[in-house]
Amino acid sequence: MPIFQRELSFRIARRACATCLMAVGLTSKLSAAEVEFNDSFLKMEGAPVDLKYFEKGSAAPPGTYSVDLYLNNVLIKRQEITFSADASGQAKPVLSLGLFKELGLNVGKAQQDGLIAADAKDELPFDVSTQIAGAAVDFDVTNLALQVSIPQAYVQRYSRGYVDPSVWDEGITAFYSDYQANFNRNTNQGTKSDYHNLNLRNGFNIAGWRFRNESALTGGTGTKSEFKSNRTYLERDVRRLKGKFSLGELYTPGEIFDSVRFRGAQIASDLGMLPDNEVGYAPVIRGIAETNATVEVRQNGYVIYSASVPPGAFEFTDIYPSGSNGDLQIKIIEADGRVREYQQSYAYQPVMTRRGNLRYSVTAGEYRSTDQPSPSFTQGTAVYGVTDNLTGYGGALLAQDYRAVNLGAGVNSSIGGISFDVTSSESKTLNGRTNKGH
Structure with missing residues (x-):
């Protein structure tokens, strides 16, 4: 190799070593002090830039x-x-x-x-x-x-099926009639026997009020035709209470006490005003995701719910399980491919509802029956979701010479859905005797 080439190689190597030493010194300096930017390398026009x-x-x-x-x-x-x-x-x-x-x-x-x-x-x-x-x-x-x-x-969520009350529509002013007709004729050795029936459901809507009538016309051979009205009532929505007010011939709710026909007034919750997931009952699914994960909820091997969640705690309150029981399998699929699974029991009784939901009714009127006395009475019932797995319910019935109180609970447990309630009543007979029972 010529002499000048050896000298050039030596100088390059020496400069490279010097550069390495400078880098080592710079690293040591940066580790001991904060980074500083030299604004002399910036081409600035106008006011200087503060780089701190x-x-x-x-x-x-x-x-x-x-x-x-x-x-x-x-x-x-x-x-x-x-x-x-x-x-x-x-x-x-x-x-x-x-x-x-x-x-x-x-x-x-x-x-x-x-x-x-x-x-x-x-x-x-x-x-x-x-x-x-x-x-x-x-x-x-x-x-x-x-x-x-x-x-x-901790993210605010709207339930699936939720519709803001501001867009609810009370309907147009209209009259309608729904009918069902039936006619039978039986012939036996020259003898004819006829029977006819006409069921009517009529109504009209005006200014937010709904008038409804259910009646029937029946008759036949050897029988005089008879027209009877089963129910005639007027009702209106009460949005603030998520219920409706009714006046006329109605039936009391049958969740807690036996349903009876009466003439009077009633205000009760309307399930049609609730989002789909609040009508029935289902447990709340909770867990923790370590990354941006996908969560699957399965029942009997079928995926009934799937959602993407950010890192941290998650909570699902809007799942729709099938049937009244069937354990749920929850699978958390992390972003890095890790999978975690666990199981949550699910079983309930029909009276149960989700946490925070309230179903209520208040009734006052006169008992209606064709062959029994018609005393006046007042009745109130309530069903409330106390926790995710506990529903409390109860009611009171007051009438002339009679009163009854009911209190119960429904539980979603690992051994199944359980509900129990106690009704205590007291009545007086015509001769003044008092009867009590549970």
């Missing part, structure tokens, strides 16, 4: 920015957000509790679990990452997007 916030790890300097707000990777809204420097010098978004409510934070659930103070003000700043385990807020400066991650258990 980037040195602290901030994505943007303090100020107000119009950003897209995402909750669990779902775009919710666009809004101007103020970024201010905290005690450590990092610029962080200033988010209020009211804003988290708008994004979908279930504040009531968080307060119930003791994560948020009951007297917390909506307008005050709120750090969701320190208040709720698993929650986080990240700012993507490239896309001007603020990513908010909140465990599914």
